[in-house]
Amino acid sequence: xxxxxxxxxxxxxxxxxxxxxxxxxxxxxxxxxxxxxxxxxxxxxxxxxxxxxxxxxxxxxxxxxxxxxxxxxxxxxxxxxxxxxxxxxxxxxxxxxxxxxxxxxxxxxxxxxxxxxxxxxxxxxxxxxxxxxxxxxxxxxxxxxxxxxxxxxxxxxxxxxxxxxxxxxxxxxxxxxxxxxxxxxxxxxxxxxxxxxxxxxxxxxxxxxxxxxxxxxxxxxxxxxxxxxxxxxxxxxxxxxxxxxxxxxxxxxxxxxxxxxxxxxxxxxxxxxxxxxxxxxxxxxxxxxxxxxxxxxxxxxxxxxxxxxxxxxxxxxxxxxxxxxxxxxxxxxxxxxxxxxxxxxxxxxxxx
Numbered sequence: 001x002x003x004x005x006x007x008x009x010x011x012x013x014x015x016x017x018x019x020x021x022x023x024x025x026x027x028x029x030x031x032x033x034x035x036x037x038x039x040x041x042x043x044x045x046x047x048x049x050x051x052x053x054x055x056x057x058x059x060x061x062x063x064x065x066x067x068x069x070x071x072x073x074x075x076x077x078x079x080x081x082x083x084x085x086x087x088x089x090x091x092x093x094x095x096x097x098x099x100x101x102x103x104x105x106x107x108x109x110x111x112x113x114x115x116x117x118x119x120x121x122x123x124x125x126x127x128x129x130x131x132x133x134x135x136x137x138x139x140x141x142x143x144x145x146x147x148x149x150x151x152x153x154x155x156x157x158x159x160x161x162x163x164x165x166x167x168x169x170x171x172x173x174x175x176x177x178x179x180x181x182x183x184x185x186x187x188x189x190x191x192x193x194x195x196x197x198x199x200x201x202x203x204x205x206x207x208x209x210x211x212x213x214x215x216x217x218x219x220x221x222x223x224x225x226x227x228x229x230x231x232x233x234x235x236x237x238x239x240x241x242x243x244x245x246x247x248x249x250x251x252x253x254x255x256x257x258x259x260x261x262x263x264x265x266x267x268x269x270x271x272x273x274x275x276x277x278x279x280x281x282x283x284x285x286x287x288x289x290x291x292x293x294x295x296x297x298x299x300x301x302x303x304x305x306x307x308x309x310x311x312x313x314x315x316x317x318x319x320x321x322x323x324x325x326x327x328x329x330x331x332x333x334x335x336x337x338x339x340x341x342x343x344x345x346x347x348x349x350x351x352x
Contacts (some may be wrong), residue, residue: 002117005116006018010032010033013030013031015210019220024112024222025058025112026216031101034125035097036122039085039086040118043117045081045082046078047109048078049218051075051076052076054073056213056214057108058110059072060100063100073155100113103160106181106210106211107182108212128175130236132234132236132238133234133237134180135202135206135238135239139285141158141180142166143328143330145330148326148327149325153327162333164340167336168340179205179206183244186259187245188244190244191247203265207273209227233276235277239270246290260293264300268301271305280346281298282314283315285315286317288317315343318331323335
């Protein structure tokens with residue numbers, strides 16, 4: 001039988017959107033997870049108009065009981081079908097936990113899980129005790145983590161599951177949602193000019209299903225879809241924004257002040273959308289020039305609002321000589337693991 005992934009058949013991972021039975025994915029590591037009681041099943045996927053572009057085609061993974069059995073990009077046809085056999089015999093194969101995830105980020109393209117073909121109705125996995133939302137930029141997306149310095153970026157070398165945020169969620173055994181865009185910031189996206197890049201701001205898209213070159217079903221713009229925060233009530237929100245702002249702010253005091261003011265405004269919005277969450281503000285993996293400004297923004301916000309559930313934690317700057325570098329000087333997989341260990345330790349000691 002062919003099943004669509006409604007809330008009755010699968011657990012949603014991150015921000016997802018359903019159109020005519022297809023579960024559409026934009027953000028990094030968004031997807032679906034379910035229990036399969038059959039030894040074999042088929043997953044049918046669709047892409048948007050960007051699927052034929054080798055730089056931007058959505059990359060995705062299918063896991064069975066935590067083991068990656070499919071890792072692919074959509075390809076020019078805009079559709080994909082994968083037949084999966086769980087284990088070598090019925091006795092060891094069922095039931096299995098199946099996870100389908102979009103590995104590449106929102107900005108490049110979107111994709112959809114059209115259906116699952118199996119004999120037995122899929123069942124959603126249980127919710128975790130805690131929910132954590134991660135808000136960030138290319139670092140959170142796992143930009144270039146499967147490449148090395150000197151390679152050109154493409155979705156084929158981006159994998160959010162190897163980045164610190166996803167690693168942290170897995171180790172803490174929490175439900176997660178990632179809201180992240182490469183090159184985006186609080187008051188400016190990455191720029192080599194002397195003017196802010198204001199078309200690349202995370203706050204502009206935080207309340208939406210994403211911003212992308214593609215469209216859901218090639219007709220629905222994710223940036224025009226309001227996200228229902230009630231569907232994912234975060235216990236913790238981790239913000240890692242400022243690396244791209246630093247390219248504009250540099251060491252100019254008035255620009256640091258603008259970043260502080262913009263950060264405080266964004267904190268107000270994050271709090272309005274997540275009234276009971278602990279907000280943890282982090283920075284410093286690739287560029288630490290705004291570390292102090294981020295801390296000042298939090299200090300001023302807490303003093304002005306009386307909101308005591310906002311905290312800061314600084315990452316350790318990456319050591320490219322020791323741990324290598326990914327595409328465009330981004331953190332390597334080794335660096336991401338080290339940063340995840342810092343975040344996990346902090347959250348265990350101070351929040352959970």
